[in-house]
Each structure stands twice: as C-alpha cells, then as structure tokens.
Amino acid sequence: MQMGYIRVSSKDQNEERQVRKMLDLGIEERMIFIDKQSSKDFDRPSYQTMKRFIREGDLIYIDALDRLGRDYDGIIREWKEITRELNADIIVLENRALFDSRKFKSMGDMGKLMEDQFLSLLSFVAEQERKKIRQRQAEGKAVAKANGKRLGRPQLNLNTISEQQKKVLQDNYKRWKTQEITGVQFMKLLNLKKNTFYKILKEFENTQSTTVEAS
Template sequence: MTTKAYGRVSTDQQDLTRQLLKFQELGIEEEHIYMDKASGKNFDRPEYQVMKESIKEGDLLYLDALDRLGRDYDGILSEWKEITRKMNADIVILENKELFDSRKFKAMGDMGKLMEDQFLSLLSYVAEQERKRMLQRQKEGIAIAKAAGKYKGKPRKYTEKNASLIHAVELYQQGDKTVKEIVAITKVSRSSFYEYLKENDIKRNA
C-alpha cells in the first residue's frame, strides 16, 4: 500500500502551502504528493491525472477537503466511486476524517455503500448550490452598486476565486471574524480581499 495526497487551489495567486504542510505532517513522501493550481470544474488537471494513473489497489489517498477533489456534483461522485470501488483504493478527507474515510464505509458492507452515497450526494449538492447562490449574490450586489452609483468598471467574469471573495465579504460584513480568520476560511489571499473591498467600496457593517 502506498499513501498519497492530492491538493488543489483554483488560481496561480493562491497558495498550496497549508495543504502541503498537512500532508507532510502525515508523513507522506514528497514523491507521492500531487498538487494542482487549476479550476475544479473538471478533472482534466495535470497532477490529478498523474496521481490517478499511479493509484494501485490498496492505496490510500488523502485530500484536505472534498471540494479539492472537484467542484462539480456529478464529477465528485463519479471520481470518488471510481477510485474507491473500481480501483479499490481508499480516500480520507482530512476536513471531515471522522466521517469521510472510505475504509469505514467498506467495513460496513452494503449498508456502508448506501450511507457513503447519501453523505457524498448531500455534501456535493450543498457545495454546488452554494456556488450558485454566491454567483447570484454577486450579480445582485453589482446591480445594487450600480443603482447607488458606486459600481466602477465592468463586472468581473465569474470564477471560483470571485465566488470565494463573495463569501469572504459576507463574513467580513457579519463583523464577528477578523480578516486573518476570514482568509483562512475562504482561502483567498489577503491582498485580493482588500483589493476587492476597495474596488467595490465595501465597508464592514457596524
């Protein structure tokens, strides 16, 4: 059995260090750590494909979070099942390792498969719907800013990075988290966050 790890961020501006440190703390050898700076909208990523081709029966794959695997509902389910059932390897999600450890589901037999399918379907669906809501809120925010005469320039093309920025702004406006906490949660860079606030003239709610 070989223990592997896969990490991903969506853009070149984002940092993989946090994920890398987690994998190193687990004692995973560098040659078995695969990292991409690419969108999660599909699975045509260089390091992901190399990692997948290297998987053998009995291998164990660590991911920091489920959305590092991908961002597409159907794709997440398909890739998870292919790796754990067709390739007979295992996956552990560090963010939810007490729940998302395919070895535990396998030990439960058919009932475990049913539970695994339900949990995966729920979390994948929630993640996809949240991205759609972020996009809608972004559009609504732009419309409000335009109406108030505060919108400058053309709206940015929607990307996963912008969705994360929208989430960061929402946390910021709630007023109960520091910027340090917000960037850690949303995985956006501090500079991008401040640039977005300035560009859209966003103030923290009192």
C-alpha cells in the same frame, strides 16, 4: 502508498497550508499532487496524473471535499471510480470521522449505502456553495458596472506607476535612447511588461515634448 491531492482556485492562492497537512501525515513530497485552477470539472493536469498512479490499496488524502470538486455528479463519479473501480481509499481530512472510505468498505453493502447517502449530501452542499460563489461574483460585477467601475486589474500608466519607477524612468531614459542599455534591460529596471513599458515610454516622451514646447 499514500498520496495527497491539493487544489486551490487560482495561482494567487497559497497551497502551503494544505501541503503542510500532507507532509505531517508522512506523505512523500513527490506524491503530493497540486492543481491551481477552478473546480468546474476534473480535467486538471495533476489530478489526472495522480489517477494514473493509483493502484489497489493506495490511500488518497484530501483536505476537504470541495478541494476534490464542487460538481455534484462529478464528485460522486470520481469518488466511486477511485474507491470501487481502482480499489483505493480516500480520506477527507475535514470530515475524516465520516469520510474515510475504509470504514464504509468494512461494513459491506450497508456501508456502501451509507457512503452514498453521506457523499450525496455533502456533494450537494459543495455544488450549492459553488453556485452561490458564482452568483455573488455576477452580482458584484453588475453593481460595479452600474457604478461605472472598471473591472479587472487597474491599467498602469505614467500617472499610476510608483514614484520609484518614475525616478528610474527619468534617470535611465537617455541611457536607453543612446543605446547604453537595451529595452529589455530598461523593462527589468522598471519591472514592467513589454506592452506597458512602451505605452508608458510614449506617455513620458509626450510630456517631454510638451515641456519643451512650453519653454
């Protein structure tokens, strides 16, 4: 049986490019396993589910070695478990000329030695890249903090919501106050989450009070 394993680093990243590759290889959609999380370890739900499905003779496709992981020891351990204990095979599409475990198996003990050497080299490269990414992120945060920039997503408030949202707020505020619409309905109209919704409403009410006092 053919399987495909896909990993992207976060929910914001798109896995469609990898999915299309797997489908083009003739892999059934139900046998494509997707994780949306970092490569810090192998405790990923879809990856662990895939491993429970693997049987002797199965073929697992991965787009690139760093999609499997970036941990040097972990990559080697997982690769050997799948190819030598579960007796399945792995093909890394990005380097399939080198990383097709079927080729190494056909070469006997010499193939195992060559496979170990190639795997160690590329696993090391993958781990070093992960360390570089973490270092760049840390340096970027340090620079931003030194420059007084706020990290994370910008906080929404009455001044930063869109003009369309401000219009919806003005047009429907009285409807909400008179219970013509519920808070949940008002939130949906504004496309805001609960905490942000009530924060902005409070700001809006304060501006209204200020306007009345000024008049």
